[in-house]
Amino acid sequence: MIWSKNETLSRAEMEALQLERLKETVFRVYEKVEPYRRKMDEAGIKPEDITSLSDLSRLPFVTKQDLRDNYPFGLFAVPKTDLLRIHASSGTTGKPTVVGYTKGDMDTWTECVSRIACAGGASAEDVAQICFGYGMFTGALGLHYGLENIGATIVPSSTGNSEKQIMYMKDFGTTLLVATPSYALRLAEVAREIGVDPKTDLNVKIGLVGSELLTDAMREEMHRCWGDDMLITSNYGMSELMGPGVSGECEYMCGMHINEDFFIPEIINPETGEVLPEGEWGELVITCIKKEALPLIRYRTRDITRLHYEKCKCGRTTVRMENLSGRSDDMLKIRGVNVFPSQIEEVVLSVDGLGPHYEIVVERDGYADKLTIRVELATATDSFKELERIEKEIKSKLRVVLGLDAKIQLESPNTLARFEGKAKRVRDLRNGV
DSSP states (O other): OOOOGGGGOOHHHHHHHHHHHHHHHHHHHHHHOHHHHHHHHHHTOOGGGOOSGGGGGGSOOBOHHHHHHTTTTTTOSSOGGGOSEEEEOOOTTSSOOEEEEOHHHHHHHHHHHHHHHHHTTOOTTOEEEEOSOOSSSHHHHHHHHHHHHTTOEEEOOOSSOHHHHHHHHHHHTOOEEEEOHHHHHHHHHHHHHTTOOTTTTOOOOEEEEOSSOOOHHHHHHHHHHHOTTOEEEEEEEETTTTEEEEEEEOTTOSSEEEOTTTEEEEEEOTTTOOBOOTTOOEEEEEEESSOSSOOOSSEEEEEEEOEEOSOOTTSOOSOEEOOOOEETTTOEEETTEEEOHHHHHHHHTTSTTEEEEEEEEEEEETTEEEEEEEEEESSOOOOHHHHHHHHHHHHHHHHHHHSOOOEEEEEOTTOSOOOSSSOOOEEEGGGTO
């Protein structure tokens, strides 16, 4: 189901709407947000200079550091009395990034999430169990409001107590699961441990997963655990931009449809800042053109993807962003080679005999980097021949994908940490972390 007619606008209609909203946004932030005005003055550009969408590239970038430098409300375009909601990041590496919402922003957020929920197969008939943590994190409440708006029944179970989560699924007839991919796999694992088969004893037919990267291999693993007929779609957002609802996959799973009437995407070279041509991989930059409280312009997401503009088979004409290949700031530089954790995950999940749980450990031995991959066996085995096969296969595949040798550390089942929120897969000990 397509929720809004704006998802099917022609390219000319969409660009006309984007330009109108972009102009209004630039004028407003220049007038009301002093740090933006300073950035634009330094770049030698005034609001009246924005006469076409191509002029967007003349505007300066905004980064997460700008939000931290202006903590908590320095980038807001409205007084605090106009806010209905405040969210913030965890702030584990410094000051948290604070975001706020007016009544208009809340309506926009609900609209955007309703669209991506419908694209992912949700309807008023669903019982939606939200297994994101409720609180300052935007994911749970964002999906909650959007799914509630389309008429779905909400089970706000949050995270934790996985056995009770399974009980709710069984007793309430949950049909739709909202979770991170890693927690969805953990729930399936717990279900089997207590004698519940997710494929036959539960009725979960839709997975709206987000908050962490969904690789093709992870999606296949979810199908193995939950059933081949489960529709698993990925959705994208971040608190700085709004929360979930920036984009989401439809049933054809050929990229995540961006709500372009609210967000203008660009792809840039992450090193030079140059805007790249259509279809090229690079860093995603987003401009918010309908937000009232925190209208970020050219926000560098650090996520690596590419854009596709051709019309989708689902009928939507909005641009699609390809599933993320990683983050420019999550990239590991190991012995001069750029390594994304998603590359390692693809290899781990392609080897028979391994489970979906792994940890990447990077250390420094003298002046050389040392890469260790801890991987969990799917089932316990004492067969030296089988263990040798697994180790050789994963080493060989990693060498092809990364061009690096890695130490493989095979672990018994249920050894590695499990996560209810975003999975923490990397320990980089070169900086004492």
